[in-house]
Amino acid sequence: xxxxxGVFEKQSxxxxxxEVAQKRFGMYGVExxxxxxxxxxxxxxxxxxxxxxxDKESLYKAVIEKEQDEFIKRLTEKVLSINEPDKLLREYVxxxxxxxxxxxxxxxxxxxxxxxxxxxxKEAIIAFKEKEKEIVKKILDDGIKKGIFTLKDTDITAxxxxxxxxxxxxxxxxxxxxxxxxxxxxxxxxxxxxxxTDIFIKGITIK
Amino acid sequence: xxxxxGVFEKQSxxxxxxEVAQKRFGMYGVExxxxxxxxxxxxxxxxxxxxxxxDKESLYKAVIEKEQDEFIKRLTEKVLSINEPDKLLREYVxxxxxxxxxxxxxxxxxxxxxxxxxxxxKEAIIAFKEKEKEIVKKILDDGIKKGIFTLKDTDITAxxxxxxxxxxxxxxxxxxxxxxxxxxxxxxxxxxxxxxTDIFIKGITIK
Numbered sequence: 091x092x093x094x095x096g097v098f099e100k101q102s103x104x105x106x107x108x109e110v111a112q113k114r115f116g117m118y119g120v121e122x123x124x125x126x127x128x129x130x131x132x133x134x135x136x137x138x139x140x141x142x143x144x145d146k147e148s149l150y151k152a153v154i155e156k157e158q159d160e161f162i163k164r165l166t167e168k169v170l171s172i173n174e175p176d177k178l179l180r181e182y183v184x185x186x187x188x189x190x191x192x193x194x195x196x197x198x199x200x201x202x203x204x205x206x207x208x209x210x211x212k213e214a215i216i217a218f219k220e221k222e223k224e225i226v227k228k229i230l231d232d233g234i235k236k237g238i239f240t241l242k243d244t245d246i247t248a249x250x251x252x253x254x255x256x257x258x259x260x261x262x263x264x265x266x267x268x269x270x271x272x273x274x275x276x277x278x279x280x281x282x283x284x285x286x287t288d289i290f291i292k293g294i295t296i297k
Numbered sequence: 298x299x300x301x302x303g304v305f306e307k308q309s310x311x312x313x314x315x316e317v318a319q320k321r322f323g324m325y326g327v328e329x330x331x332x333x334x335x336x337x338x339x340x341x342x343x344x345x346x347x348x349x350x351x352d353k354e355s356l357y358k359a360v361i362e363k364e365q366d367e368f369i370k371r372l373t374e375k376v377l378s379i380n381e382p383d384k385l386l387r388e389y390v391x392x393x394x395x396x397x398x399x400x401x402x403x404x405x406x407x408x409x410x411x412x413x414x415x416x417x418x419k420e421a422i423i424a425f426k427e428k429e430k431e432i433v434k435k436i437l438d439d440g441i442k443k444g445i446f447t448l449k450d451t452d453i454t455a456x457x458x459x460x461x462x463x464x465x466x467x468x469x470x471x472x473x474x475x476x477x478x479x480x481x482x483x484x485x486x487x488x489x490x491x492x493x494t495d496i497f498i499k500g501i502t503i504k
């Protein structure tokens with residue numbers, strides 16, 4: 091094996107570890123998952139796992155960053171493909187919700203924020219929120235440029251819109267003991283989110 | 298002392314206990330408050346306090362009900378005094394926020410809901426939410442009748458509006474460790490709430 095192959099192999103190993111960890115964190119949450127369990131899932135020794143990730147925190151951080159990157163990438167593709175800002179904002183909301191549904195680590199992270207969250211994860215949440223705000227701000231700016239939307243400050247409004255979406259999700263998820271969202275609850279959340287987005291868009295649209 | 302005086306005296310004693318308990322629960326939360334502390338505040342023996350309230354739960358429930366009743370009474374007065382539904386909805390939001398600011402037991406109750414909340418308090422929250430929903434629904438119905446608002450279902454929309462307000466409050470309050478809202482955070486919450494209400498009202502108003 092030459093050194094280039096070694097680098098590739100190491101990279102794909104890292105990717106595999108992150109994917110397996112992602113599934114386990116997603117299923118059981120970070121607190122209830124041990125490095126031993128992830129090593130077992132990978133049929134790897136604990137020592138080998140620690141060679142790639144020195145602790146559970148750094149592995150969890152890698153999982154979160156992977157999820158964030160995928161999400162932002164998917165949304166950015168959407169932003170480039172749809173031309174009407176109002177339609178785009180609706181699409182953004184839908185994509186966001188289904189993404190949170192399928193990849194639960196981020197939403198869980200927010201739930202766990204109420205107990206004891208390490209500063210390193212808080213940074214990841216803040217960084218993600220900033221990236222999301224940029225996307226929404228872009229949609230709102232575009233809507234103003236096209237003479238569709240009317241609002242004072244796109245930065246503040248983007249932030250407010252995201253807080254409201256987050257608030258709706260918390261309203262549904264936090265009233266219950268488990269971290270899993272049942273299909274019925276997800277449907278209610280989807281319904282509420284669509285109704286809210288509709289009113290919000292009407293509220294910023296020039297008629 | 299005749300029996301009528303006795304009843305009056307007992308009633309005013311109960312009211313005094315509730316008021317004192319309200320202050321202490323409001324300052325330190327229900328979990329960190331003991332019946333002994335409330336008895337001390339009242340310069341009463343613990344036995345006398347237990348004569349009026351058999352346990353901390355029943356006293357806390359009485360405090361919550363007092364706060365709910367005052368809040369609903371105040372809002373109902375507002376609903377009767379203002380004629381324009383849009384102005385009324387704004388007034389309602391302001392009154393609600395300042396009320397939560399001054400009487401924190403209810404908002405705390407919601408925060409404590411994430412840990413171990415007794416069913417008896419959950420009932421109080423649900424009952425309160427229903428009362429609030431009735432007021433908002435009334436405002437929305439009135440707006441439709443007056444040809445100002447346009448929306449499909451006033452019941453669902455009233456519920457959504459309250460969830461969004463709650464979500465905004467949680468966004469601000471839950472990101473922090475302590476239960477106290479600093480003036481700066483309250484100002485941000487007020488600002489966000491006013492901006493949201495503005496967009497929401499525009500979103501349901503016929504132009």
